Amino acid sequence: MQNKPKYSFLKNWKYALDGLITAIKTESSFKLELFCAVFIIIGILYIDTSLTNKLILLITGILVLIVELINSAIENVVDLCTKEIHPLAKNAKDIGSTAVMFSIGLHIVCWVWILFN
Template sequence: MQNKPKYHLFKNTKYALDGLITAIKTESSFKLELFCAIFIIAGIIYIDTSLTNKLILLITGILVLIVELLNSAVENVVDLCTKEIHPLAKNAKDIGSTAVMFTIGLHTVCWVLILLF
């Protein structure tokens, strides 16, 4: 059995938007990061720095949201596969969280370096 529908631009866009809406409704970490993104974007617009630096901050900020969405997807798949506490399930969730942490750290380091130099 293949659970892969035929590609269709509008249907695939709807699937992506459904995923975004689900993440906003159900993922508290994503909601918090999306809320913070409002202030981050305002800060990017406000600071006096080059366009390149602003793009670095914008890209790393969006990267945080992307990695959080991927982490949420991993967590959902793990929860679908097992409700038991299993070392591999824990590892998968912890590794996804580490990816989010590293991305937030990267974004923070970019802010610090751009503001200091």
């Protein structure tokens, strides 16, 4: 049995919006990062730098949100598979968190490089 619906552009958009709504409702880290993104975007609009630098900051900021969503998906799948504390389950969650940490670090480095260069 295949759990894959027939492709439909509009249905895929609905699935994506359902995922975003679920993330906003259930994932506190994503909510915090989305809240911070509002201020980051305002900051990007007001800093005196080139359009290229502003795009770098915007893209790395969006990257943080994307990686957080992927991490949340990994955590949900792990929780679905097992409620036990298993070394592989812990590794999967920890590695996903590391990816989030790296994306935030990249974003911070870009801000520092652009502001002080």
